Amino acid sequence: MNDETANTGEPIAEKDEARHAMKMAKKKTARDKIMATKTDEKGLIIVHTGKGKGKSTAGFGMIFRHIAHGMPCAVVQFIKGAMHTGERDLIEKHFGEICQFHTLGEGFTWETQDRARDIAMAAKAWEKAKELIRDERNSMVLLDEINIALRYDYIDVAEVVSFLKEEKPHMTHVVLTGRNAKEDLIEIADLVTEMELVKHPFRSGIKGQKGVEF
Structure with missing residues (x-):
């Protein structure tokens, strides 16, 4: 043998x-x-948070899945400013009839340097978000970088939590992205993912690049 x-x-x-x-x-x-x-089936409250890269990217991945399935959806960007991104350009150019896209921030807080204006813009974005979530035709609404607005108390987290618990239609998915998600939001979420930072090219002097960061 x-x-x-x-x-x-x-x-x-x-x-x-x-x-x-x-x-x-x-x-x-x-x-x-x-x-x-x-x-069972239900509309999920989904939170992407953490210091690692990929929070918004993961949210947009779900939005593109909805688009691929022909399911109406919407995006509200809370912090990011007027600079166009690949996702925004693609959606507005080719899929605007199925996915509404609203950029209502003016840039990161260190760029605007105007807290009152930041609060006003965040409030405007939140009003648009509520309008889109209430519309049951939207299967998913992505609230991109809302966690940043909540972190700086531009929006009251208690109001957001109350709205999602009491007014979100049963079958509507809501995705909330941004680092430092508040515990009150995490508590009511159905799915929470924390992106962990292991390495980042920025630390090696490499700037944000087209097709990777935007």
């Missing part, structure tokens, strides 16, 4: 394949059993 056969004379590779197939079959049976219990 050589090294490539087991005691039964069966090649080791074949035994490994059979063992793997049996293991995966057991996993599939267990997973199918779990999935059979997941029958």
Whole structure:
């Protein structure tokens, strides 16, 4: 008997394949059993937060899924200013009939240096957000960088939480992005993802680049 056969004379590779197939079959049976219990549907409150890159990108990924499925949706940008981004240009140029896009911020707080104006713009963005969420034709509404506005108390987190709990239509998904999400918001969310920063090119002197950051 050589090294490539087991005691039964069966090649080791074949035994490994059979063992793997049996293991995966057991996993599939267990997973199918779990999935059979997941029958409910509801509009989710989704939070993307953390210091790592990808929060807005993940939100836009969901928006593009909605667009691909022909499901009406909307975006409200709370902080980002007038600079066009790839997502905004693509949506406004090709998908404006299915996805409304509103940029109601004027840039990051260190750029505007005007707290009163920032508060006024955030309030305007929040009013637009409520209007879009209330419209049950929208399957998803992305509130991009709203967590920044909440962090600086430009908007009252208690009002946002109350609105999402009491007025959000049952089947409407709402995605809220930005670092430092407040605990009150995390508590009512159905899905929370924290992006963890491991490495970032900015620390090596590399500026934000088209197709990556915007």
